[in-house]
Amino acid sequence: MAINWFKYSAPTTFYPLAGKLIPWFAVSAAILFAAGLYIGFVVAPADATQGEFYRIIFIHVPASIISMFLYLVMAGYAALGLIFNTRLSSMMASAVAPTGALFAFISLWTGALWGKPMWGAWWVWDARMTSELILLFLYLGFIALHASIEDPRRADRAAALLAIVGSVNVPIIYFSVKWWNTLHQGSTIKYSGTSMHIAMQQAMFIMMAACWLYAIAITLMRVRSIILERERNSKWVAQLIEVKS
């Protein structure tokens, strides 16, 4: 079955499509969260060296990975919006940003809570943690720039340029932070210190999927509001059932 993807790149058709998809993503995210937590806390045994504390990784690692990927997704949408002038891509970019920032925050928070029992300090200047912090700053810069420009078109384009510059900078930042870390012989967090039990891998995988589905669902919900707000003067918005009633 061939789907005409271009049809769904217009806000008019994407809005109802997103509305239909959101419940599916949300429900499957909830089911997977439940399953992941069950396997992570009940099935998976305690770690030989880290005891029960290692169970934080089931949320920490997915949150870290997703926060990094979402930045690339955001920059990708922003670049599409900037180059091809597609309205929906820019709206998606600004819908992704808050979710990415929150995942970065969750990653930092759970990292700190993991660090305390493991290394005796809430915060260690590990290369990954430091990069994650800088990533959060980059997200906040994007959101702040977008919020402080009133003209939505200029806001989209300016923030898009910033996101692209940021994504070019991310590898340089990561490399430099890593280098800085080894030079100062700082603490390096090892994730694979012990071989992972099969149930641990499953729990991690399921939690990762759950977080992705959640991120997609919440982004679609947010983009629907953004579409309505931006297109408020167009006819199709006035014809919507939810606006009429």
Add this chain to the structure above:
Amino acid sequence: MNKLTQLLILIVRRDLVLAMRRRADVLTTLIFFVMVVSLFPLGVGPEMDMLRKMAPGVLWVAALLASMLSLGRLFSADYLDGTLEQMLLAPQSLSVLVLGKMISHWMVSGLPLVLMTPVLGLQFDMSVQAIGVLMLSLLLGTPILSMVGAIGAALTLGLRGGGVLLSLLVLPLCIPVLIFGTGAVQAVSGGLSVSSHLSLLGALLVLALAFTPWVTAQALRISME
């Protein structure tokens, strides 16, 4: 090519003349730099061992903040009196015009900091060798700050509260420069070779030279349309 060089020199000279008419602005940046650096010993205590260790980081962070302070003025005067609009409409390459403005901005706000460094280094009891490397790293690094900062200045052109926003956007992007810049000084203090740090800084400078003028030009077009 020759014409472009002429244009570049013209823009740099024009901006330098304008800056010399407002010498107070230049001095403010420099005084800010000196003041921030001098506050650190008061904040952390006068133990020379610790100060010597902190010196490269303190000077670099202060230089970073000082250059943020002056970035807001990079395009704003030309924006307010309409010159910038003329520049956008001009047949000459906007990237070259922007590069000229970056160079003059660095000569006005970056170079004085580099020249001031030996005095401040002595305050922190740094060795002559370390001061030399610090000056070299600042010489390579501060132009990058001006160039990356110009992107932020162009994006936040004419916005309310642009100054703080500008720092929020640009500071994270400047972290690699800070790391390599201070790393060079720490390497020489530890008796290691500085060439890798300085060549990485040089590579960043080349990268910035190649891309930031064009990116800033695009940012200006976005902000002005």
Add this chain to the structure above:
Amino acid sequence: MSLDIWMRENPLTYVWIGSYAVAFLVFAIEIFMVIHKRKITLDQLRMMREADESKEE
């Protein structure tokens, strides 16, 4: 430090309250904010529509 001792004695409580509760709280706040935003946007659109209709009459 007493928190250190408590943490070692109740590792699962620490993991739950410290990490998972906070993460799900963040999710809950985000969901609430998105739903709230949608409500406000729809209210605005309805008001615009009503204003338009009363103008036509």
